[in-house]
Amino acid sequence: MASAKSASSGASEESKVVVAENGKMVDVQDKEITMEGLCSISSYDQWTRLAASGPLPKPRYKHAAAVVQEKMYVFGGNYNGRYLGDMQVLDFKSLSWSKLEVKSQSEPSELTGTTSLAPCAGHGLIPWGNKILCLAGHTREPTENLSVKVFDPQTCTWSTLRTYGRSPISRGGQSVTLVGDTLVVFGGEADGRSLLNDLHILDLETMTWDEFETTGTLPSPRSEHAAACHADRYLLIFGGGSHSTCFNDLHLLDMQTMEWSRPQHQGITPEPRAGHAGVTVGENWFITGGGNNKKGVSETLVLNMSTFAWSVVTGLEGRAPPTSEGSSLVLHKVNGEDFLVSFGGYSGRYSNEVYALKSSQKSNLRSGQINEPETNGLASVSMEANSSRGVIFEIEELQDEKVIKRADTSKTLLQAVTGEKNKIQEKLNQEELQSSRLKQELANAETKNVELTKDLDLVRNQLSAEEARASQLESEISELQQRLQKMEALEKESELLRLEKDADSDDSSSGSNQRPGDRGFWRWNG
Structure with a gap:
């Protein structure tokens, strides 16, 4: 697994970033790709560097990102061993960066209170309506229990949500997954470097924490793994690492029976990795980046969550964000097309670049494929008219x-x-x-x-x-x-x-x- 300890020495190294363009590898230092927006990307399943305008954010990794109303919000991260606490915004329409000045809330509501969010890394951002939830993460002065923060983009304020029940202990490098109306927190690394494999569920309707007992074989304690939700019922855990090794195992939790299992996968066998990122498009789970004790992982993988079949989407050489450890990955739809957007990461040096991939994978249920029997009947009659x-x-x-x-x-x-x-x-x-x-x-x-x-x-x-x-x-x-x-x-x-x-x-x-x-x-x- 790539380590941030070597970041200070590797940060000064300048190496070429190569992207795939029309099946060929192109050095982006020699040829910069100027994009007017995501719609200008014509090729499918290829990573393309986006040249965004505005003041670029500070390079970072182990940050988090979320998309709300045509904008990608990036918060926190780590740069040269220092925690960051800024909120950066990428407008997908104008493809421009801007930094938000976070204000304090003057009149806190009954359920929330004004707060200032400490700089952190290894946290999770989850879109929640027109707001963004922030959970966990490592900080300079860690708290005893995990708290839930909410950011309002309209007022640019952070607040603390009042939750009930027993909150999980504070941690970083965990996974936070939205399953229906609940947030599922799994694993991570607590203070003192102790690894966890506990499961906590936050009901977003009652704001109550629950720790459920599960059956089956639990995943071993780990951090920096990836998690996804399938069919609003199943939680999938892939990869991650301990203090001595990285994993490539796949675990499945049935949220109705609370039973863990190890599904038999098909296709290729993924390399062990930690610090990777994932996002779902329909029943397909895309995995990018990460690294292990030997090297970084350059291939972008996709897992069909119905058949558990792994396959390689594309590869990307060099030190671009999709091959980095601790980069963020979000999904954004434009005109019915699905775009994967990757930002930041660490691969010998810290990055603040943005890459996008237009996916050819589609959801099984598409509005264009639904035909009405009556319309088909009228069309057949009109052929004989x-x-x-x-x-x-x-x-x-x-x-x-x-x-x-x-x-x-x-x-x-x-x-x-x-x-x-x-x-x-x-x-x-x-x-x-x-x-x-x-x-x-x-x-x-x-x-x-x-x-x-x-x-x-x-x-x-x-x-x-x-x-x-x-x-x-x-x-x-x-x-x-x-x-x-x-x-x-x-x-x-x-x-x-x-x-x-x-x-x-x-x-x-x-x-x-x-x-x-x-x-x-x-x-x-x-």
Whole structure:
């Protein structure tokens, strides 16, 4: 896996960047490709360098990017061992860079509070409506738990979302994947360089964290891996690295059964890698960049998530972002075409270049492929309409009747949809009310839990004091028992001496030479 420790020495090296153009490799230092926009890219499945205008961002890697309303937002990253905290924006329409001046929020809402986001790297950015969520990442002064930040491009403000439940510990290099209405956080590297393979899920409707128990064989602890969602049900994990090795394994988690499995892949076998980037186009998962203990990976791969078949899309020599470690990769659609956009990364030197690839892979369901049976029927009739004028009139009458029927059907469907929408809205309001009540109950329970914890600590302290006192009493009792045993021994000895004394006294009193009134030794001594 490529290391940032060699970045300071490699940053000064100037090497040629080569891109694929019409199947040939072209040195972009000798020939710069000037682009008016993504639409000017004509070739499919080839990386093309974009010459964007405006002040270029500082080169970086391990940053994050997200697309909101025709713009790519790039936040944070690492450059020469220093964390970055700037927000850079690439406008896809004008293909120009600009830097946003982030402001503080003057009136925080009930759910959010004003915050200043510390410079970080190894975090994740997720589009959330017209806003952007930011999770995790390494910082200079790490916090104990992971917090969720939200950026509003309209007001240029960062805020902290109020979440419930037990937040995951802080980390960087994890994966953050949007699965339905939830965010799934997996793995990463915690403070102290400990690797993780835990799974945490944030419900974006209730803003509640949950840590689910899973079955099957978990992926080994790792960071700098890639993750994707398939069919709003399956979470895929590919690659990543530990402190000593990189992986090329593929793991699948069924979010309904919470069971891990290792699908049998087809096609090529990917090289082990970490620090790569991924993005999905329909059922195809594109993987770019990354590196291992031996080298960087230059091929762009695609995995069909239905068949688990790996294949190579294209290759790119040199040190361009799509071959780098820690580059960002986003998807942007223009006129029905899918474009992969790569920015930044590290491959011996830090990059601030932008590359784009127009994908020939399409989603299985396309609006242009959906045909209506009625339209096909009318078309087949119209092919025979040249024979007579009467047939044409019949076709026109048939079309009018079907238009009327469609209008009536559309009106009925609209009424039904409106009624269903009202029911759903009413149910949604009830659910929001119930959610608000549950949140309040949860807050009360947490407060009560804090009080009970304090009481429990007090009782534990008292119990410890009583245990110490009991131990002291046991020691004193043991000492008293020893004294009592000594006293009993002395009493027995005294009794024996008394008996001997009485015996001697009797012998003395019966002697023939005993003088009257003579008491003997013991009596005198007594």
